[in-house]
Every structure is written in structure tokens, then in C-alpha cells.
Amino acid sequence: MYNKLLKNNEIRFSVAPMMDWTDRHCRAFHRVLTRHAVLYSEMVTSAAIVHGDREHLLSFDGCEQPVALQLGGSDPRELAEAARIGEDFGYGEINLNIGCPSDRVQSGRFGACLMAEPALVADSVAAVQTAVSVPVTVKCRIGIDDQDEDAGLQHFVETVAAAGCSTFIVHARKAWLDGLSPAQNRDVPPLNYDRVYRLKMSRPDLRIEINGGIASLDECQEHLKFVDGVMLGRAAYQMPWTLADVDRRFFGALDGLADRFEAVEQFYPYIRHQLDRGVFLSRMARHMLGLFHSQPGGRVWRRHLSENTHKPGAGLDVLKDALDMVRAAARPAIAAE
Numbered sequence: 001m002y003n004k005l006l007k008n009n010e011i012r013f014s015v016a017p018m019m020d021w022t023d024r025h026c027r028a029f030h031r032v033l034t035r036h037a038v039l040y041s042e043m044v045t046s047a048a049i050v051h052g053d054r055e056h057l058l059s060f061d062g063c064e065q066p067v068a069l070q071l072g073g074s075d076p077r078e079l080a081e082a083a084r085i086g087e088d089f090g091y092g093e094i095n096l097n098i099g100c101p102s103d104r105v106q107s108g109r110f111g112a113c114l115m116a117e118p119a120l121v122a123d124s125v126a127a128v129q130t131a132v133s134v135p136v137t138v139k140c141r142i143g144i145d146d147q148d149e150d151a152g153l154q155h156f157v158e159t160v161a162a163a164g165c166s167t168f169i170v171h172a173r174k175a176w177l178d179g180l181s182p183a184q185n186r187d188v189p190p191l192n193y194d195r196v197y198r199l200k201m202s203r204p205d206l207r208i209e210i211n212g213g214i215a216s217l218d219e220c221q222e223h224l225k226f227v228d229g230v231m232l233g234r235a236a237y238q239m240p241w242t243l244a245d246v247d248r249r250f251f252g253a254l255d256g257l258a259d260r261f262e263a264v265e266q267f268y269p270y271i272r273h274q275l276d277r278g279v280f281l282s283r284m285a286r287h288m289l290g291l292f293h294s295q296p297g298g299r300v301w302r303r304h305l306s307e308n309t310h311k312p313g314a315g316l317d318v319l320k321d322a323l324d325m326v327r328a329a330a331r332p333a334i335a336a337e
């Protein structure tokens, strides 16, 4: 299914890589909501994969496919080795992080600071491509600091594309590496969607996907007039029900979930399996807190999960009780109609 999604003339919808958020349980939940979105891992450094606990860092459930592994690093040989290990674990795409602005990442010389080193990114792409057979993609910004958003981005993309990368996911704002926190760097530098559209116009042969500040599927639809794909981050995580309409809207699916209650119930088998493996309910439930966002009962749902899923022995009953509470909270609203 994954390669079908990467065919040149087909659009792609993805959920962004987000540290501490898009872990395996989050992805399993998102997969209940959409069969077609590509799901990204959190960023994992190549050094951690090569030298650390691979099973812990990389293992996932087959139900999450198609899943892309995002790597952070700047040593082409180490990246290639990490990518090969990732492919063995079953990831269907290797994505290089050239957009993350955090200090920790800068000191390791990877992430957004590599926008200033296109030749090194090109070498990394070439090395990774030699090591794996799955697609290799790059997630970047439109620039960093005082880089020229036109010439700088064009040079970066041309150089990396010449090394064989044909898919770029572009967060449509600069990263300012001095003085802004990572969170501020996701909001403060202004968005420039037009720059990403122009990148696509200048290189129609490349797949250009857009990311940053996209709040709804209506907005996605608008972007897709100009680019090949959209990537949603915070909106998908904080309002996961947004994902429930992706398959119908963008991939021609005729079926889908009836409502949010069904989404939770369809997640039960996965949760049961994980509880049997000794995973705490809270590890999974934390990704579901926003499911009833701005719905009647949304607050009750969030509170019941926050207060109860971490308790020893917490199981599916906590979720069933929470759903009952949401139904009860929603009843006065329905009765009043």
C-alpha cells in the first residue's frame, strides 16, 4: 500500500513525526481512524539505533503500516547503517530530519542547521539510498536564520535532489536557530506557503509536500491544488477525529467509522493485546485525550482518562466508563434539540 501512495501522480496525506507524541501506540490509534495516511515515527538518532536498544526504539505493530522512520544524524555511514536496520524492522520509508531546531539537535550537528550544509545532506541521502530499497525522503524548512528563502531553499533542494531524493516535505516557515525555543520555532517564524508552491512549480518532477500550521482537511484540500501532499502535525494529534474523514475525502473510501465511540471500540483489541504485554493503559490513552475535542462530554472524557488510566491495573473498563460518561453528558444537548 505504501508504494502505491508514493506513485508520482497520487497525493499523500501524512501525520508528522512528533517527539514524545507519535510513538507506536499513537500510530496504532491513528491507524484506527485512517487506513491511508502515512504515519511517521518520532525522530530517532542514527547513533541511538546503531549503538542502543533497537528493539525498544524501533519495534512496532504491523497494524500501523504504512509507517515511515524518521532519522536524525549527519554521519552518512551511520545514517545508512541505521536506515538499513530500520528497513529490516519493516519501515516503508526512511525520512531525514533537516527541520528540527532544538539545541540538543544543533550540538549534534543535525536537524535544521543542516539546511546550511546541502552537500552533506546530499551525501547522507546517497549513502542511505545505497543501503535500503525503500524510498528516502527529506523533511526540511524553507530556510534558517538569514538564509534567502528563495535562492537558499532552491540550492538546498537542487543539491539534495541531484543525490537521488525525489520527495521533500517542507515545513513552510524558517527555523531561527538563535533565541527561539523549539515550540516557538513552530509558531513564530511566519508561514510562507507560497514559497512551497513555487518550489513545486520550479521542479514539477519532484514530489513536494507541505507542512506547517494546517488546521483542517478543508485547508489540506486547498494546498493539494498546488502540491503533492500534506502533512498534519498538531491538528492531527490534538484533534485526532480530523483523521477519520481522510480516507473518504482524499482516497475515495466509501466506508468509515460511524462516530468517535466506534473509534474507541475498534481500538480495544490493540489495547487488550498491549495490556497483556504489560503496557500501562495510560501509555495508549494519553493519545486519545483529544478525541472528543469541542464535543459535548469532551471535558469529562479527558478528565476521566487523565485521572484513571495510570492507576495500577487500569484496563478497558476505564475507557468503557468514560464513554458512558460522554454519552450521559451529551444527552441533555440532544434532548434540548
Ligand SMILES: Cc1cc2nc3c(=O)[nH]c(=O)nc-3n(C[C@H](O)[C@H](O)[C@H](O)COP(=O)(O)O)c2cc1C
Residues within 6 Å of the ligand: 016, 017, 018, 019, 020, 021, 042, 043, 070, 097, 098, 099, 100, 139, 171, 186, 211, 212, 213, 214, 231, 232, 233, 234, 235
Ligand atoms: C511535540 C512535537 C514534537 C515534534 N517532533 C518532531 C520530530 O521529531 N521531527 C520533526 O521533523 N519534526 C518534529 N516536530 C515538528 C512537526 O513535525 C511539524 O513539522 C510541526 O509541528 C509543524 O506542523 P503542524 O503545524 O501541522 O504541527 C514536532 C512537533 C511537535 C508539536
